[in-house]
Structure formats: C-alpha cells, structure tokens
Amino acid sequence: MAETTARPKNFLGVPVAKPKVAFIELSSCEGCQLQIVNNEATLLDFLSLVQVVNFREAMTEKSDDYDIAFVEGSVTRKDEAEKLRTVRNNARVLVALGSCACFGGVNQLKNRFDLDWVKREVYGNSFIDTDKAQPLEDFVHVDLRIYGCPIKKEEVEKIVTNLVIGREVHHPRYPVCMECKANENICLYDLGEPCLGPITRAGCDSWCPNNRAGCWGCRGPADDANMVQMRKIMTEQGFSDETLIDRLECFGGFKACVDNIRKGQLK
C-alpha cells in the first residue's frame, strides 16, 4: 500500500517502524472493522501510522506477512479455528477486536441452546455446520484486547498509537460509572432504567448512558466488579433477574456471573 502523509520516523528519538497490519474477520457483523474506516476525520493519520496489508472489506491485495493482526468476530466453526491458528502463527501481535473476539459477543447467545435445536430452528432439516460461539482466547493466545460492541474509534487510535511507538497499553480498570459522572449524565437509575455501568469496564466514555440508554456490559467486567451488590441494586430498584441476565449475557463478558446466578450461587 502506498505511503501517505509524511510522519516523523521517531518518537523521543526512538525509531518508529511502520508495522504491517492485517484485519481479519471470523463470525461477526464486521462493524468493528468498519469503525476503523468510520474515522473519516483521522483516517489519513491512522493510515500513516501503519501499513495495511490485509483488509478484505476494503482492499483486494492481501498478504500473510504482517506484524499485527486485528481479529474480529468469534469462532463458530472448525475452519475458523484453523484460520485463527494460522493468523496466530503469522502475527507478532494478535489483537482481539471487539466483544465477539473478546467474549463471543452476541453470537454466544446461541450457546444457551442445544446446537441441534438451533440449527433446526433456522435451517430446518438441511445440513449446516456450526459449533458453539467462542472467544479467540479459547483457541490461541491473545496479546491485546480492544473491548466494545462496537469498538470506540478513539480508543482504537490510542491503542494503535501506543502499539506503534511501543508503549504499554492499559485499559481503565474502573467501571463505566466513573466516566458517566465525568460526563455529568443523569444516572439511569434515577430515571428508572437499568444499567450495568457499576460493574462494566470503562473506556467507552460511557457511550450508552450519554444517550440515556443503560449500559449492557459490552466491554465485560471491570476489575473486581461487585456482582453481588449489582444484583441487589437491580432487585431493589425493581428489576427482575431476567432483566439483569439479559444484559449480563448479551455480549458474553459476564459469563461466569450469569452461570452463578443461574446456579443460585450469587447472592
């Protein structure tokens, strides 16, 4: 791919290489990849930072010689697991892009059911091949996660910049409420709406609460999230366990917690 705008070749004197990056998708809505092209305002700067060598959604050329692979989507079939292993072998850094890759995403909702029933419900008696929907880490080592459904472009840009200059990448460890307050939102609970903000990892800049929509936990749990208290709060505020579980299990990040509630172990 052609070189674009000139860019300093070092940061604080430390040489900065232009890594070759690949975007690869498994089972997904391809939205996270699209979020990257959705950066109209900063796309060019972004492209000057990396060399895109593989991006099926946007370009014809493809190469298996890349440093960083952004893998979107969850694994739902054997050929995808194989593809993922190949990518792992090719890439120096493998980044799980979005909730599907990090936790299974909405796809893993089908894991609630017996797979045969699932297949029959959609394809009747015709043969169709599918397995449980699983996150990447069930198959390969993942170096870095970019959370969110969809991912937040500002966050991706920050992470990629850090990757490129070789600075460590840290996710916020506190929950969404922190950002929600900084954005001076009215708490959804004051409005009578449920919200998983108190237990979900921040970093999205409280995207949903900013729009008066409760958080669904797409970024998975914050460090040391207090699930027991969250459940108490939901109950006290008049929301059923079903409402809580609907949100917790939507993107797969709170799987352990959902299992515990179902087993009656979370009190």
Added chain:
Amino acid sequence: MGNQIKFTDVMAGRQWRYFRKDDLGAFENTYTAEITAVHKLTAVENLFRIQIVNPEDRKNFTFQPGQFVILELPGIGEAPFSVSSSASRHGDLELCIRRVGSLTNYLFRLERGTHVGIRGPFGTSFPMEQMHGENILLIAGGLGLAPLRAPIAYVQENRNLFNNVDIIYGTKEPSQLLFTYQYDMWRADDVNLHIIVEKGDPSWKGPVGMTTRILEDIFTHRNSEYFRKTYAIVCGPPVMFKFVCNKLNERDIPMQKMFVSLERRMHCGMGKCCRCNVGSTYTCLKGPVFDYWSVMNLKEAI
C-alpha cells in the same frame, strides 16, 4: 461598561524563578533536561545521568539527600525517582532506575541526547547535619541503594564529621548488586562495606543471607556506647526495613534516629493528587523520608 469583573492573571510572574505565592505559574515548572549518559548497572537497572539544559537553572537547582524529582517523558508519563547523586555538586543529576512499567520501559529505550522533563526537587530529606559526630548505619536492600547514594556521597565528602560508618547492602542474587564499581572507592574512604546476597552463585565468595544477619554480626563487636551514638538510614522494601528497624530498636537505638524512605504512587509530588497518602499523610510532602517513629504512627504504612 464597568460591570466586568476584574480578571486576575495568575500567570503573571510565570517566568520568575524565585517565586512568591501569587506567582503561581512557577508551580507548574518543568526543567528541560538532557540525558547525558546511560550506564547499564544490571539487567533491569540503569543509571541515567541528566543535565538541566538551561545553565542558569542548572546552577540554581539544589536538592537534599533523600529528595526526589519527577521525571516526565512527554506522551509517555511521569514518575518519581530519588536523586542518586551527590547533593553538593552542581553537575549532572544521577537517577538509578529500575525498568518496571510503562514510563521506565520507554525510558530505557532512549538514547543519550534525548530531552526529558524534570520537576522538583520534592519531599523531605535525610537530616545529615543532625548526624554529625555520630556513627552511621546505612542499610539498603535491592533498589534501596538508589536513594542511599546521596547520603553516602555526603558521608564521603564530609568523612571527618562522622565516626564509624557502615554500609550494609543486600540483594537476592549477586547479579543484582548495584554500583559494584564504586565499592572499592567507598572502602577507601574508611567505610565498612558489607555485602550480602540471599542466594549466591558459584563465583560468590561473600556472605549469604539477609541484611539482618550482617547486623547481628557487627553488633556483636559494638558496645553500648556505639548504639547510643548511632543513626541509621534504611532503604528497601517495607518488609526489610521493618525487620531491620526492629533489630535496631532491640539495641535501643531510638526510633527517631532511624530513617526510612517510603514508596507510594505519585502523580503530582505537591500534595494534591492524594495518590501517595498513607493513612492521610502525604508521602510527597511529609516524606518520602520519615523517621521510624512516624512510620509506626502511620496507619497502613507497612
């Protein structure tokens, strides 16, 4: 209209070096400094020599042994480091830094000639004058030798002002020993240097064990007069200084004559961000150097 409310320019006087309270700009002053040399000490520790670029500033920059500066790499971060060089020389500052996280990892990739930011000096220092005429025990564990190097330099430069001087230094393994090239020089200045490692290697000839073992050894040769006239400076991980200080206390060295340097997370160095609070004491203002009695009185210090 005369209705506009008066505007106070708190930036006024920003460029003044010796500030009054109302010249607030000076409180966000960062010296631009240049890395003049990088010495590799161990696999994870380097000694960085840095020089404040502006000659005037360089001349006026002073600090006390035990104080720290905050080093800033634009875009990467800021972190506190004890100044590890002589406080009396107005030359380069030396920082002995371990590679542990985001800022330090990046710092280790920088070359000579790169600019970094320096704020400070901040915090309390070891009261060296108070110790004149007395014996001194300088005890360090691991990276704890970094903050000890300034008081060591003070002792070297004013050797006549102190009686018995012992440096006790311990690490886990011989490969982790810092400043090995200086040991002979210290010894030459009539300093008893005791090195101990927790686990030796085939080439290791010295003693093996904890620093407290050395203490016990030398205490058997010292009389009560010694203990009455002794100050101790102890730097290292909290478990270590706890054990050492208790040992010293058994010999009736008063807790006010033992000094330790605490490490906490810091984002400002100026008693604002609260990150370094122990109980509710600011480590950056009331510390990092505390006497051991104060430490005992701090909630959650150790």
Added chain:
Amino acid sequence: MLFRTLKKKDLPRLYDRLSDGNRIVGPTVKGAEKDGKAIYAFEEISDFNNIHLDYTSTKIPAKKFFMPFRETMASFRMKGKEWDKMVSFNMNSPLVFFGMHACDVNALNKLDKVLLGSHYPMPYYAAKRKNMFIVGIDCIPQPYCFCRSMGSDTALHGFDMFLTDLGDHYFVEILSDTAYNFLRQITNEEPAESDHARYMKVAAEKNRKFTAHVDTTDLTKILDMEFQADVWKKWGDQCLSCGTCANVCPTCYCYGVDESVGLDLSRAQKTKLLYSCNLIDFAEVAGGHNFRPESHTRLKYRYYHKHRGFVEAFEESLCVGCGRCGESCLAGITVPEVIASVRGEES
C-alpha cells in the same frame, strides 16, 4: 460585613448587571427523576428565568468549574529527541456564580486550603477560582443534608454576597467591594430592625428542619481506634468501587495524570483526570503491589482522609455534609450511617 436588603422584584436587575459582560452560572433544571422530582445542575445560563433559586441541591457539585473532570495540563510539540512544552492553566473569562448554597461555598473554602493555601498552590485551580464572583443563597434542608453537623450550614467567607429569603425581599450579606458596587447600582436599603428579627427566625426555622445528623465528637480519635473494626468490611462488601461518591463530592480533589501521544506522533498531551480513592488501582504501584487491594480498605481510607486526616492538617473536616455522595451511591452507603456504625451505634 455589610448588610443590605434587596426587593425580590429587583433580583432580575441584579442578574442583568452581573451578566453584562460576564459569564453566569446558576442552578437549572436538567431533567426529572422517575418520581417527577426535578434534577438540578449548575450550568452556564443566558436567561434569568432558567435559574431555579429554590433548588434542592445539584447532582454534580460546582467543582466542575474549578477542577474539571478532565483537564489538559500541558501539550507538547515533539521535535525528534527534543520537544516543547506548552502549559495553559485554562483560564476563562470571569464567572459569576448566581445562587450557591452555604455548603458549596464552604466546600470551596476547604478546597482553597489544599489547593491554594498549602506549600504548593495549584495554578490550574487558582486560574479559575480567582476569577469568579459568588452570589450565595440560603436553602431548605433536605432529608440527606447534615451540613449542620459538619458546621457548614452557614458560610462566613468565600462569597461576594449572600442572599437570605425573607418573603418579599432578600437579606443581603456583602463581603466584597465588587459586590458592594454591584448592589449599589440597584439598592442601598439598610435592613430594618424587623429584618434582623425575621432573619433570625428564618435561620431558626431552617435549623429545625435538619433530620440527618453525624456525631463528630471525638471522631478523629474514634476513626484511629476503629481502624481495624469489622464494620468497614461490611461497608466494603457493599461498595462497587465505582468512584461516584468522589465525583459528586464537592470537596474530593484527588486525581490521576494521563499522557497520550497524538496519532501523527508530532504532538502529545498531558491530561488530568479527577480520580477516586475507591477505585481499585488508586494506590497501586509499579510491579503490581497494591497498598489498598480490598474495597473496604479503600472505602475506609476515604472516610479516614475526610474526617480525620484533613482535620489533622487544617483543623476542620473535609466533609461539608451536603449528602450528595450518599444520595448518588447506588449501594446506599451514606456518611451518617457509616459514621454511626463506626461509632458502634446501630442505625
């Protein structure tokens, strides 16, 4: 202090005078809770009718104007191994605060002590704080207010003028010459003897309305003694470590600094983010050691700092008793209850 009275109908004139050439911030309605109660916020306003002087308390305190949740501290232009640092204290034009309750005025007074009065004043705060004009207003105690227990129910300084509602007119305390000059353009009525009586009656009525209390007797000592008490664990188990209490607290000021590199690698930025001591990594240092790994140790620290540490340093508590943290805490952790339990009183 000088006293005047101001007819209620003349208040818009005062507003007009103050807003001429100045930015005005006041309590406005931001929305409604599910039960219909109004939610108030301090916002910049352009119309006197949008000010709700009868507001209860705002969800987010006034500190956002002096200590924004996120503030750029410096920006850098990178030039190879070198760089330039540009510092801006983000001074805006002066701000008129129209209608601040006594607790919030006191909160600013307390912040002043750390951020202006200590060894190292903070220019970012000073730049905003020194460029403001405060019109205080009296209030009606809410069920969650315990400012009286904290001695913050009246403000002695830290405002320019303070209004107390006496029915058809306000009793005005004047503290600054600026305020005096502004007021002189509208009224110069000395309060009558009856106004003084009325003022005292209003104050006494207000006092009777407090329902929440905190017993601060010997509190510093008790907090020290009960440092290892089991009650902390109980509260800690409830705490979500979400940081909401600190964010809505008018006096919490702790922060973290974050640096970031621009996408084009030629710029960098240093940003200050208000933090909270309840967040998990508040006291974590390099290498992963956390001085307060459990939520109850962090929660305890917050109380310890507010009700003991600050007293030690400044002879007063850092809590003004506005009750915001308890109101906003989803886990229902409130100061009166926590303190009572630490004192061994059943609530």
Added chain:
Amino acid sequence: MKLTCNVDVHHLTRVEGHGNIKIRIQDGKLEEARWEVVETPRFFEAFLVGKKWDNAPWICGRICGICSIGHTLASIRAVENAFGIVPTEQTRKLRLLLKHMETLQSHILHLYFLAAPDFANVGSVFPLIESAPDVVARAAKIKLLANDVCDCIGGRRMHPTRTVVGGFTMLPAKSELVGHKDRLREVMDDLIKTADLFRSFAIPDFLRETEFVSLKGNGDYPFIGGDLISTDGVRKGEQQYREMTNEYLVEQSTSKWSKLSRKSFAVGALARLNNNFEFLHEWAREISLSFGLRPVNHNPYMNNIAQLVESVHVVAESIAMIDELLDSKFSEPRQHVVAKAGVGVGAVEVPRGILYHSYEFDETGHIIKCDCVIPTSQNHANIQHDLQELAAQYAKEGRKDRDIELLAQMLVRAYDPCISCSVH
C-alpha cells in the same frame, strides 16, 4: 469464441462477508458459474427466542455493522406493529432522517471505497489517497457528515443507542440540527461532483431481464413500512412478506435464497428506483436521467448509479425534513410500551434492499418465533443467474480470463452484497 476459462475468486474482497466466485468454461461450453456463500451463520433467529421484546432491537442491530440502523429500525417496527404502537409524527421524522443518513453513508462507502477502485483500476481506495486525494477527501467529507447526523439522532453511528421501541431515549439538540443542515447543503455540491466522477467511468453494458422487488411509496419515495411491490405486478401487504420472499435453501450457500414470479428477483437501490421513480426528488430524477437511468432498467451494474441517485434524494429530503423539525416544538421523545401477544412485521428499505424482521410474542412479550429476511439473501439467486448469463455472454464474445474475472467481481460488488448480514 473462447474455449476455456477458469475463474476462481476465493473470498471476494471489498464486499461485506465471505463469498466465492467460480467460473469454468470448457471447450467453449459453460461448465459452471457459481456464486457461493461460505460465511458462517450466526443464528440470530434462534438465539432471540425466549428474549424479551426490548432485547430485539438492541441485539438485531448487531446483524450488520454497515446497516445496523436499518436493522434496528426494522426490529423496532416489528415490535411496534406486534404491540399496536403507532409512532408519533416526530418519531417518524427523526427515524427517517436517521435512516436517510445511513443510506447516504452506506452508498458513499460503496461507491467510493468498494466500487470506484474497480473503475480506477486499483485494488483499493488506499492508492487513491495519493493519486486522487481530493476524491478521497470528498468521500470522507460526505461520509463524515452522514455519520455525524447519525450520531446526533441515533446516539451512535453504528449500533445506535437512542433508538428504542416507542421512540427515542433522547432527542437531538436543535442547534445541532441547524449545523447539520448547512453541511447537508454543502454536500449537495459534492454529490454533483460524484456524479461527474461516475460519468467518467464506463459502466459495463450488460442486460438480463429480471423482477425487481421493493416497498411501494405512497406519495413518497419509500423507506420505512408500506406495501410490497414487484415490477412483475405482484403487490402485497407488509404482513405477507413471506409470500414475497419465498425463502429456500440451496447447497452452494449458507445463506437462504428467494424467488417470486421468476427464478430470481433483485432488491436494492435499482429495484427501489425502478418501482418508485416518480417519487424521487426532482434533483435526483434529473441526475438519474442524465445517466440514462429510467425505469425499468435491467442492467445490474446500474445499481451503482441508482445508489448515487438515491444519495441525492436523501440529502434533498433531509434538508427539508430538518426544516420541518426545526419549526416544530419537540414533544416527549418516547411512548409508553405495553407488551402483548401477537405477530409483528417490520419492512424497511436498507441500502442493499428491502429488509424484513418478524417476531411472534407471547403475552408476556417474550419472543416465540423470529424471522429476518435480509436483502442480500434475496439477491443471491439473482446474482447467481446474472453471473451465469454474464459468463456465457462474455465467453461467447471471447473475452480474456482477467476481464471476465474482473467483470464478474464488479457484478457481484454492484449488488453491494452484505454477506455476513445475509447469513445472520
């Protein structure tokens, strides 16, 4: 006359999702021309079962990253139809405006980033950043505006946050709308320039008669709800969508196929235009005619032009709609929702064609049965038959392998298929 040809495109690029093209000609005889969809299915229709109504729009938006707004709106419409909720005028306007901006965003993405590289003979838009920076900047500008308006109304350009059953969680600030209106006016110029650009491209001349299915407008160019119509004269109500789509399974595809009066039909911009030409905004009609595009046009490559025409239409209509919104006094954003048993269908014209969501609820508002029919799955059969016809025709003309491969790829891309969406 061409004797042999072997085209094998594994995972066609610059489309959304995974599909393969295979063409084999042996001894001048077309052995095989196949459009295979190998995308892994995700089973939305299965895993929604048992979920409460409020989950549906939130989850179903995730069927597709490009037209998540369309999916969300179709899902909301299905739920509202099932519960008997009639959106207010204000909600309808805001939804349509949101929908328009998604259409604009998606069409521009397709025209510039996915389709244009073929005409400019490059593999992606990236080289164009260097060689034709103004073109790329123009595309980015239009897309940015469309996305910004989506943020402003839907809360988020992708997987919107404000759109809910009953209306919106919150309304945009009028001051923002004013700004967007000005930008929309500017963008009109950029669309004219886009038309000039496409006029400089040689659109392949290929015809195959087929049936076109879309919503039928009732005075307006249709996007949300209404009757279903085909160029072969079929007309049905929204509820009867199944009689319009007739889905069936084929072995070469993990996506279902559809048919109506013939062996296949087409949906999308061209289908909408063929069925509703008279309702286009006059500026859009003008552009259309300038390309010689008038109903009923049977060249699938003209879908690109139809997208351009629609872009003009939505921008023109959006400007007018913002004016109306600015003149109105905003009322409550959201209606109260009471769940009840029943079936609801939502038909929405998304960029790639007509989309249906249908849910059956029990009396507690839980989904018992869910069915989504995606435009691209309705197009698959038509793509297959186009491909066959194209291979046969071009083989006869004796075109080079490379040409056939490129034209075949361009053909599939012209449908702007959203494969992952078709295998939801």
